Amino acid sequence: MSAPSSFPNPDSNDLDRLHAAVKREKSDQEPGHEPAPVWVIFLFMIVAIIAGGQLGPMTGGFSFNVSNPFSTGKLGGGDPRPGQNDGGAEADPFQVAMKKGASGYAVCGGCHQGSGLGLAGQYPPLADSEWVTGGTERLIRVVQHGLVGQVTVKGQNYNFPGGMQGFGAAMSAGDLANVLTYIRNTWGNEGTMITKEMVEKVRADEKRATQWTQAELEPFKDKNVPGDIPAGPGATAAAAPAAAPAP
Ligand code: HEC
Structure with a gap:
């Protein structure tokens, strides 16, 4: 691109550099749309972490045992997280x-x-x-x-x-x-x-x-070893009372 001869500074290199500098410049923010300062973002994060930690204990103790919609049968209920029921009190x-x-x-x-x-x-x-x-x-x-x-x-x-x-x-x-x-x-x-x-x-x-x-x-041949049969066919142990829901 050649600069018009009437241009005060006909040096085309200078003109390119001038345009490049203008292009690098960010456009002005509209009022009310400026990004928040970094310290405000950090402050918000800290408040959210502290508030989250408070929210858990203060909502009546959220518990999987209480809130699990599938908690029906003896093995079906309870904490759905893996490994929580093995040998647990409520497992049959x-x-x-x-x-x-x-x-x-x-x-x-x-x-x-x-x-x-x-x-x-x-x-x-x-x-x-x-x-x-x-x-x-x-x-x-x-x-x-x-x-x-x-x-x-x-x-x-x-x-x-x-x-x-x-x-x-x-x-x-x-x-x-x-x-x-x-x-x-x-x-x-x-x-x-x-x-x-x-x-x-x-x-x-x-x-x-x-x-x-x-x-x-x-x-x-026909003798049975005496002892409590906790569950399954012919169980003798009194049926365990239903596990009380976690407080
Ligand atoms: C190496 C092979 C072998 C293994 C392993 C084995 N058994 Fe046996 N089992 C036999 C044989 C053979 C007999 C019959 C014995 C005889 O002929 O006197 C038998 C007999 C029995 C009997 C009585 C007869 C019947 O069929 O009801 C029972 C019950 C039994 N085994 C249970 C078990 C159990 C439970 C295990 C695992 C803990 C086991 N066996 C492992 C070979 C084996």
Whole structure:
């Protein structure tokens, strides 16, 4: 672009620089539309943080237990944040045992299979087995110290070489109780919950180092280890009062 010759300063470079400087300049703010000073913005942020901290405790104690629209069933209610219900007072002990027992069953599933059907001629089934759904005392003793020799399950004979080793030494009373509760209530089985206390009771009076035989266990076939059944089928413990809503 060439400057007109009448321009007082015909130096085109100077003209460009002059225009560039004008373009860099911000347009004037209209009155009432100026940006707020930085200190005002910071002050607002500090006030908002302090006010937010005050608001929580002063609104009657907001609580997920009270405000959760889905708080109906025993497990469905309560604090929806993950990890808040595990073993909590309002969790149903039967459901908790079933969940833990399902993972504990991995120890047994290699032989008795995930289906609980066992393997024909080798591992007897747990599904619909009278050993599993019958008296709790025989079941606890079998898994505690193992079983050897010929056994009859659902009218079929099994005699696996070496039998089944006991799990008493490898598993805690609580883990064992959860697995037994699980196998008593899976694959269509239904049975009372087996508690840690029941397993401990059997452990306390069972002093042996060898596997059981079917004949030895015959007297315990229909016996149940005494003790409270906190929840699930045949629960004996008085129904826990509904958890009081958090204040
Ligand atoms: C290494 C394979 C193996 C594992 C692992 C195993 N079992 Fe067994 N289980 C057997 C065999 C074999 C028998 C039959 C024993 C016999 O023939 O004398 C048996 C028998 C049983 C019986 C009695 C018969 C029946 O089918 O109802 C129960 C109950 C039982 N097992 C439960 C369990 C539980 C619970 C676990 C896991 C904690 C488990 N078993 C792990 C092999 C196994």
